[in-house]
Amino acid sequence: LKEQYDVVIIGSGGAGLVSALQARELGLRPVILEKMPTVGGNTMRASSGMNAAETNIQLREGIVDSFAEFYQETYQGGGRLNDPELLNYFTTHSGQAIDWLRSHGIILNDLTITGGMKKKRAHRPKSTAPIGAFLVNNLLWLLDQVGVPIFTQATVTELLKDDAGKIKGVNVQVAGEPKTIFAPAVILATGGFGASKQLLKRYRPDLLAYKTTNHVGATGDGIILAEHIGAQVLQMEMIQIHPTVQQDTPHTYLIGEAVRGEGAILVDQQGVRFTNELGTRKVVSEQITALPEQAAYLIFDQGVKERVKAIDFYASKGLVVSAATPIELAQKLQLDPTVLADTLIQWNTAVETKRDVKFGRTTGMQRKLEKAPYYAIHVAPAIHYTMGGLHINEKAQVLDQSGNIMAGLFAAGEVTGGLHGNNRIGGNSIAETVVFGRQAGQQAAVYLA
Ligand code: ADP
Incomplete structure (x- = not known):
């Protein structure tokens, strides 16, 4: 683990791995920090597919779909509480995300349908592997090829800002030892808080008796870390x-x-x-x-x-x-x-x-x-899933409590809130990690150019 990188990516689920690959391909030197002994987070458990519209895979099955229908059905399914800016970016970049994966040898050429959708748009591999593990394993291989380091048992405990308020790095516990890593950009990809009794107690005490499908690391760390330095959270009570x-x-x-x-x-x-x-x-x-x-x-x-x-x-x-x-x-x-x-x-x-x-x-x-x-x-x-989280804009930039961009801080995946409204549609979370993971990597590159 070095002392300085271009971008620190916190979390090794779909959002973290995709943003790392995108950032690396744009010339940056990222590092991925993962608190658990194993990589993949909740993404490893995803099984339905990756929703996308206007894809060639759909056309090959005779399915004529549109971004507008994908938008409308997600909006209806989310109780019309979805952030229109995020939902528009998401739906109109979903097809490209499928192509981007394909150009990296990650082929999702089987289609199924999930609850709340009227058309088959959940893309998944033809092979036996469920989509989450398939995606994670392929991305790990690709990241290894381009030399992106991943450290497990590395828990980020604090986000650091300079005097001008710009991100300058993180504090991390690596196998129990405290370290500071400097980086002018940080991407939060820490996932949701479905396994945090503490946050459930704060936002939804009525759900404390329920079991969860989440891995034990889904404790909302990224939300707490960013809130601590002034980030805005939204829709935290919307839990699926x-x-x-x-x-x-x-x-x-x-x-x-x-x-x-x-x-x-x-x-x-x-x-x-x-x-x-x-x-x-x-x-x-x-x-x-x-x-x-x-x-x-x-x-x-x-x-x-x-x-x-x-x-x-x-x-x-x-x-x-x-x-x-x-x-x-x-x-x-x-x-x-x-x-x-x-x-x-x-x-x-x-x-x-x-x-x-x-x-x-x-x-x-x-x-x-x-x-x-x-x-x-x-x-x-x-x-199963926490819809709420950090307030981001369509550039995956984290916003502070006054709605201003927090320089150098990006977020993607379940740690963010707003895209899904009060109900996430099956197949939209994997799609979110790829669409906004790519965007976070791209915007980090723009920010550092
Ligand atoms: P997404 O689907 O949004 O990518 P995942 O749940 O798949 O989310 O992945 C999030 C990952 O982030 C998990 O592997 C989790 O262990 C990791 N993580 C959560 N908090 C921290 C933290 N404080 N430091 C490092 N990694 C973290």
């Missing part, structure tokens, strides 16, 4: 609960939206559907929480399993119940067999007629649930 999280085992496992996107349904303890499974995360979570048992079963068949590679992973962890017939599945789950069988018949009719009379579902209806074996996963809502 993910509807389908398996939490009967000691470790919580998020069951990705792709399972529903490829055709799964949700049933209650009676074996009856109770919602449009592909409504936004907010609505589906509320519907599950409203059930007497506050939990539900995801039900699907072999056809869905073949489309979602992550299901093999869930099965390897013992989370999936399987049976040869719907009747047998119901017996194993202690549901009424005739009711569950009837639910499946009704659902398959809805798929066939393309009309879900009961709940108006219109997506994730490409296949009937009729191919044995049949499967179930027991799920309930858990804290």
Whole structure:
């Protein structure tokens, strides 16, 4: 670890790794500091995909999409509380972000759909790896090629400003030892605070009882560090609960939206559907929480399993119940067999007629649930994503409490607030790390030119 770099990047999730690569390719000398023993943060856990519009991948599947529709659906899904400037930059740079990844050999040429979206825009790899780990591993390899150093167990504890108020470096604990690193630019890519009881207590004490899908390092450090030197935070109380999280085992496992996107349904303890499974995360979570048992079963068949590679992973962890017939599945789950069988018949009719009379579902209806074996996963809502965070502008510059640009301080990814409004759409967070990670790297280069 040297004493001086062009830019210190705090955090090694998608936002940190992308901004480092972009900055390096523009001639800067970045360093990445990661507090955990392993890299990747919450990004390692992402499984749905990377949303983007107007891509060639979409056109190849006959999907004519537009930035305007992507904007509108994200805006509706976010309760119209999204920052229009950020959302506009995000949607109109999403297609380029897919191309940029492709030009680096990171190919996301399979498409799926997530809750709240009307078109297939979640881009993901064709290979077996879920998107998060795939992205992180590829970026690590690329960063190694261009000589960007990454230090783990390096916790940033303070951001340093000079007398003129410009960023001049950070204090960091490296394996327990305090060090100062000088750099005229800092990119905060520390992720969200879904695992911070302290911040939950401050902003959402009503959620303290919920489990979380987040890694233990998601404690909002970047928000606290920047707030300490005058940064503005916003929408901190907007916290997303993910509807389908398996939490009967000691470790919580998020069951990705792709399972529903490829055709799964949700049933209650009676074996009856109770919602449009592909409504936004907010609505589906509320519907599950409203059930007497506050939990539900995801039900699907072999056809869905073949489309979602992550299901093999869930099965390897013992989370999936399987049976040869719907009747047998119901017996194993202690549901009424005739009711569950009837639910499946009704659902398959809805798929066939393309009309879900009961709940108006219109997506994730490409296949009937009729191919044995049949499967179930027991799920309930858990804290998943923190929409609020640092106030940035479209240049990824952090703003202070009066709305002025903080010279030399940039932020990208979940540490920032405003893009998602009160509900993040699945597939938008990976897209955010790439779009705004690139932007932070680019604007750091402009700032230092
Ligand atoms: P994003 O999706 O926005 O990139 P992630 O959660 O994937 O966010 O990654 C954020 C990373 O930042 C995590 O690996 C986390 O451990 C790391 N991090 C958080 N706080 C600090 C800190 N104070 N110093 C160094 N790294 C940090």
